[in-house]
Amino acid sequence: MVTAKQQPNLARIVMQDILHHKWLLLVAGLVLANAVAVVYTSHISRHQTSQLSKLQQDRDRLDIEWRNLLLEEQSLAEHSRITRIATKELDMARPLTNQEIIVRLP
Template sequence: MAQSSINLSRIVLADIWQHKWILLLTLIVIGNAMSVVYTSYATRKQTSQLDQLLQERDRLDIEWRNLLLEEQSKSEHSRVTRSATKDLKMVRPLPKEEVVIRLQ
């Protein structure tokens, strides 16, 4: 029995060796298929990440515009004047109370 299995193994190996180009091409095709699958996976993953980053950019852009509007509304001259007189109890000095300092 051991002799027949050795002979069978030699016959199988000899048959594979005769068709080595077909085996090599089969391995190349399988390797190529695996690389296509991996590339598709990586592309989908990066596309998903790009979509998330674009959404984050849009959210930050909206927040930036809101902050600019808030800054503009808080820096309006009439609002500053109103806040100074109402909250801080400030009044404009009379012309005779004004002091002009000149730098030389």
């Protein structure tokens, strides 16, 4: 029969071995921390890349809208269009030379 005193305590042997090689435990912890940091950085990078892509699409959409508004403004401000609206819709006409009144400021 083997008594309790003669049996090796496995937990104590493992702990002694771990304490004997502290630097390996430290290196393993640093490797694990580095792996977590890489995963987190990759996640943030992908999120920011996605956000940048959305912002660029918004910029392009707004640029197209701005160009369309400029074209619309130019077409609405054409002299021929203004003259046509003034004569047809508002019954306006260009005054004759003898109907012109010149106002002079003092």
